[in-house]
Ligand SMILES: Nc1ncnc2c1ncn2[C@@H]1O[C@H](COP(=O)(O)OP(=O)(O)OP(=O)(O)O)[C@@H](O)[C@H]1O
């Protein structure tokens with residue numbers, strides 16, 4: 099058994115306004131898995147992902163990151179330029195895609211290379227040939243190379259999310275964080291995007307940590323599941339083991355599962 | 360618990376504010392009454408400290424009266440303005456009373472009426488002056504000459520108005536890059552992250568708020584001494600004012616941007632400057648252009664005024680003929696200015712509509 103790529107230990111996040119979003123959360127992310135985080139709205143899922151790539155800063159606890167077997171560092175302790183390096187290694191996609199709508203699809207994908215391009219060069223639009231080639235490759239991987247020179251705003255939601263995946267891949271990340279990647283898409287498109295995420299997971303071997311709302315999707319795509327409730331970890335296991343009593347515990351008594359297909 | 364204590368402190372704060380307001384209103388009314396009863400301006404000027412003390416005293420009396428009235432449930436103007444929201448609920452009886460019968464209604468009406476009366480006296484409004492035969496005829500002769508412009512100076516006026524347009528253009532063009540850089544340093548969402556950043560933000564805000572509150576005409580007077588009379592002085596005056604105005608308008612646009620793209624670019628490991636350039640700038644470019652065109656248009660109008668006080672261009676020319684009471688020539692210049700202002704206005708609203 100190889101070592102986990104991420105080990106989250108006693109993670110606590112308290113926002114400046116006093117909200118305790120994470121209370122002593124610990125779990126591992128295994129190399130190459132498709133881990134899904136579930137939990138009610140406000141349970142701390144987004145906060146957790148944003149602590150891992152340091153868009154937010156943990157209050158206490160450790161996030162041990164092992165890029166390779168045998169080397170490790172604590173993401174929670176990173177400062178200054180180290181934080182930027184960690185973000186490069188943790189690609190992220192968002193519920194609302196977060197592209198630059200007025201810029202071309204190709205440019206948006208290239209922005210994944212910003213972290214590895216000197217600021218002055220990037221501002222003049224000078225990305226390396228290799229970056230351009232990789233950007234195009236990833237556009238092809240998510241099946242929208244024919245839209246490369248459209249403005250991002252001209253694409254449908256599902257297509258925009260695929261551009262966002264390509265942008266994250268261009269970062270050459272070790273982990274892909276996905277914060278409710280299909281929550282603003284219709285059910286059919288939702289599967290298209292989830293299928294691409296699975297493809298990235300299986301073909302490129304990229305570790306994925308994904309927040310999801312629908313249990314039917316969780317059962318279909320996750321290799322492992324953790325559940326948060328009120329900022330605490332309440333479940334860790336395989337998706338098939340989430341039965342009615344677990345469901346009631348995670349989502350509260352009286353909650354009912356809805357299915358989308 | 361904490362909710363309750365914050366309610367108490369907000370109520371105290373509101374009570375202090377409303378008694379100050381009611382107090383000052385009371386002192387103002389009492390004072391004005393005094394002035395109407397025949398206080399000479401010279402008396403007022405000679406005894407400023409005494410009157411200031413008196414005003415303060417009257418304010419305190421008014422403030423105490425206000426507290427007493429509000430405690431008895433008679434709602435004053437101060438209460439209407441400063442009462443915390445959870446005390447705003449009106450009783451059915453209050454809702455049924457017409458405004459002019461309520462205490463604060465009467466207070467407001469008296470305040471407006473007294474101010475209007477004093478205002479009319481101070482402005483020396485005198486309709487009959489306009490109707491005196493001599494004055495009236497004189498004005499009519501002047502109009503007749505203005506409306507018979509002397510077109511022989513038209514070529515010179517056009518040259519001068521073009522000069523004004525260029526003055527305004529250069530002031531705008533130099534102001535834009537300066538304001539562009541400043542706008543990010545003056546935006547809270549960009550600078551709020553660190554202590555140093557916030558200090559820069561606060562200092563720049565203050566400096567530019569002050570420089571913006573100095574009218575361009577004053578800048579023109581300063582620069583016409585420093586850089587001698589002429590277009591250069593006018594341009595400098597416009598430049599200072601444009602940088603201050605544009606930086607403020609631009610920074611407000613920056614503060615209104617969407618967070619999503621910023622987060623998206625940040626998540627790639629981009630540097631701070633890259634985040635600004637790739638996530639913020641694309642969101643602000645169009646509104647920036649729109650404001651810039653409008654600023655140029657405004658600057659043309661302002662440059663005309665600045666010419667009157669030594670800023671060169673068509674304004675200076677207008678001043679020259681005006682000083683010699685050469686009305687037909689003045690008429691021609693006014694025609695040229697009006698045409699250009701109208702054209703610039705149409706042009707700028709056309710561009711702004713096009714880039715929306
Ligand atoms: N920037 C912030 N400042 C203060 N409190 C915040 C901030 N962001 C989130 N919170 C609070 O932290 C808690 C966890 O929020 P978080 O967004 O992580 O939940 P979530 O599980 O992602 O919910 P959702 O499913 O609605 O996205 C909530 O109570 C939320 O109000």
Ligand SMILES: [Mg+2]
Pocket residue numbers: 143144145277278
């Ligand atoms: Mg969330």
